[in-house]
Amino acid sequence: MRKSALVVMGVFLSMLIAVTLSAADVTGTWKLDVVLDAGSGTATFAFKQDGEKLTGKYRGVLGEADVTGTVKEDKIEFSFSGRGVDAHYTGKVAGDAMEGTCEYGQIGSGTFKGKKQ
Numbered sequence: 001m002r003k004s005a006l007v008v009m010g011v012f013l014s015m016l017i018a019v020t021l022s023a024a025d026v027t028g029t030w031k032l033d034v035v036l037d038a039g040s041g042t043a044t045f046a047f048k049q050d051g052e053k054l055t056g057k058y059r060g061v062l063g064e065a066d067v068t069g070t071v072k073e074d075k076i077e078f079s080f081s082g083r084g085v086d087a088h089y090t091g092k093v094a095g096d097a098m099e100g101t102c103e104y105g106q107i108g109s110g111t112f113k114g115k116k117q
Contacts, residue, residue, distance in 0.1 A: 029117040054068065098114060
């Protein structure tokens with residue numbers, strides 16, 4: 001019985017370590033190439049991640065703005081508002097790269113792809 005409990009505990013700890021190691025860490029500066037219906041450009045994001053909580057700064061065509069969002073495993077979502085435009089990004093992180101889709105209100109929707117600097 002005691003041996004079975006140790007085996008179960010070992011399996012549980014292995015799974016916990018695997019989940020922890022597979023969670024993305026996006027803290028740092030990212031350059032994202034954004035392609036929208038209305039045109040394309042490059043945005044810079046300075047992210048700070050605390051667990052699943054994401055905060056930071058956007059710098060690009062819409063000026064500078066505060067960013068808020070979440071990171072859950074390899075999935076990322078973040079938003080900001082600048083010059084009357086509400087922008088929302090949804091994507092996936094793989095190491096030092098991320099890509100996904102974005103919505104820029106009345107400007108249109110599109111895709112983004114980029115790397116950590």
